[in-house]
Amino acid sequence: MLAIYRRELQSYFFSPLGYVFMGSFLFVSGIFFAFGNIMSVSSSFGTMLSNVSFIFMLVVPILTMRLMSDERRTKTDQLLLTSPVSLWSIVVGKFFAACTVFLLTLVLTGVYVIILSAYGSISFGEVFVNYLGFFMTGCCMIAVGLFISTQTESQVTAAIATFGAILLIYLMDSIVSVISINFIGVVLEWLSLFSRFSDFTNGILNISSTIYMITFSAVFLFLTVASVEKRRWSEG
């Protein structure tokens, strides 16, 4: 698994993808930091992260679109699947590599926190919870993107479908508010990733939300493994 992880991480920085991801993320979060925190003289870091969370729709597809689809297109999956490595370690290695790039980018945004702490008063515990929630939400999105990437050989298709899926997740709360059937509304709200994320941006470390997010990622990793496995058996 370590070998897969290392190779995948390397390839983010051999190709422009990793830099495009980091660049666009830092650019957008920089704008939100400048307007939301500095110019409006606010030290609420959680609000900034919550405002910037729409960026997942745009940057997560960059991170995940080629993870599995490119292996299939270039037939390098023949090497991986005929080597003595398990499918789980391939999928998990790739997932962790994408999460690492995301984490590295978040670490760079630590500059904002340093600036805030120099000119205002912030609670580091709260900022940590903000970051944790943001990171875990991102990982859930990456798991979704990874799953979608196994469904196609085309990076573009994977990117667009991932965009659509994250858009749906993002809009879930708004969809819930217009559903009149009570039962469905409650279930969807419980499932909504972003309503759980808002706990974290308010500085609340909610254990059930943490477990929900970890489970959410795990389920999509499982689906990824299952769909690769299914294709090996397919008769289509």
Add this chain to the structure above:
Amino acid sequence: MIEIKNVTKRYGTKLAVDDVTFTINKGEVLGFLGRNGAGKSTTMNIVTGYISATSGQVLVDGMDILEEPRQAKRCIGYLPEQPPLYMDMTVEEYLYFVCDIKEVRKRNQKAHLEDIYELVKIADVRKRLIKNLSKGYKQRVGLAQALVGNPDVIIMDEPTVGLDPRQIIEIRRLIRDLGHNHTVVLSSHILHEVSDVCDRVVIINNGKIVAQDSLEHLTQGIGEGVRMMVRVVGPEKPVQRLIRNVPGVSLAEPMGMKEPDSMDFMVESAPGNDVRRPLVNALVSGGYSLLMLRPMDVTLEDIFLQLTSESSEGGN
């Protein structure tokens, strides 16, 4: 070494591989012959564990490829039709990566790769990006990848497709060398490629095994030995009659006009009976000029014809 038992792979209503059973013995060089689309690649993908069969079983050294995939896959090095290369890596980085996933110990990796560089002759490109290499070099890096971990069995799917003649000769020599201490399986749709290097061939057609034997045995029955092409200036019928009357000639078939004023004939004679001299003498004394005389190779198509006619005779 590898047993393939009643393997079937179904794609929709089409049977890509239909109840295939054969054994790959330890130490042999086995040719896997068939036309394009006959099911060669599918079979190889099943044997290496890349895809799963609809039914049937593959045993590698007694281990089921589905039940003990890690142990079984460790015994096999696979070079698919399109070498599985990461274009954004250098040759060296790529092969270290392959060492890692094939569980070669860290401290042995360097020495192991040095041996492989030497064997497939890629030492001079080791620092280059794979995407910048020529097709021949890419193929060799692909082969290097299959050799990593020193597997007992090396499976190659059409290893010479798309290479120039000189590269083909080199790859063939390499395959022959590998055959000394590995079990090698190699697929091809070209008969003479297989006849050069293989001890035994398995022939597949429409997903079914139609023959498995040594190549000598398979080609023996065809044309009863010697077959040649002669090009003669002269009218078709009289020349054909003349050739037929030469002692030792069993068959003379016109093959049409390839050069103005001349006629091509396929001439067959019994094995061990060289009819060239009497044939040429007869033609010259008959007043016909001989333009060309060359032996004809047995082709895969001939073997197929032979096998299918045999089976239909058997059916009658």
